[in-house]
Amino acid sequence: MSEFVVHSVPGSPFGRSVLIALEEKGARYRLAALAPGDSNTPAHLARHPFGRVPTLDHDGFVLYETQAILRYLDRVCPEPVLTPADLRQAARMDQVMNISDWYLFQGVCSVIAFQRIVGPQLFGTTPDEAVIERAMPQARTVFAELSRLLGDQPFMAGGQLSLADLQVAPQASFLSLTPEWTSLTAAYSNLVAWIERLEARPSFQATTMARLMAGAGAA
Incomplete structure (x- = not known):
């Protein structure tokens, strides 16, 4: 099969979801790494008019939106299957993927992880504790x-790995780097065990920011 090219910023949870899927599929791919800020360049805006990451290029077919990319990969690379055959389990997968986009990222990771990690590391800002506290009820x-x-x-x-795990886990992993993670997961040992189980998979280990920055993430 021809090579997939993923345009993304190393460390992006959304980009990592796509890379994990490619690793799970055993597909041949290349990460075209973007630096922070590159998503607003004319070259990237031609791929993604909204200036987000990731985008996928497969033999000239360019696709954006993480859910669309994941579903495409599961169709074009049929093994192993990452969508349950059972209709109710497939519906649950869809539901969890939307929870990830609309409630876990929007208003939680986009606030807490940005305030704790992205802002201080990329822009030299100080976390706004009031803003973080306002995000905690939704979290x-x-x-x-x-x-x-x-x-x-x-x-x-x-019972099987699905696209829902691939979409939620990178967001949760990113949030686990913040001090809020301890209180958020204190009563949910099943979630902690779940993320630890996923992070032990070769596909997750191959797509950490450290591995990607070292050039070890592309297969």
Whole structure:
């Protein structure tokens, strides 16, 4: 199969989701690394008019939006299957993926991780504790619901790894680098075990920011 090219900033949870999927599929791919700020260049805006990451280029077919990319990869690289055959489990996968986009990232990671990690490291800003505190109620609701949906299953949509795990886990991993992680997960040992189980997978280990920056993430 031809090579997939992923345009993304190393360390982006959204970009990591796509790279994990490619690793799980055993597909041949290349990370075209972008520096912070490159997403607003004319070259990238031609790929993604909204200036976000990642984008996927597959033989000249350019696609953006992480969910669309993940579903495309699961169709064009059919093994191993990352969408449950059971209709209810597939619906749960879809639900969790939307929770990730609309509630885990928007208003939680986009606030807490930005204030704690992105802002200080890239822009030299100081975390705004009031802004972080205002994000915590939604964060608690998200973690409670993800824990409830996971239950005692090994993965978010049941007994097999699915696109839901690939989308949520990089966001959760990024948030785990903040001091808020301890309080958010204190009552949810199943979530902690779930993320540790996923981070032990070769696909996750191959797509850490350190590995990507060292040039070890591309297969």
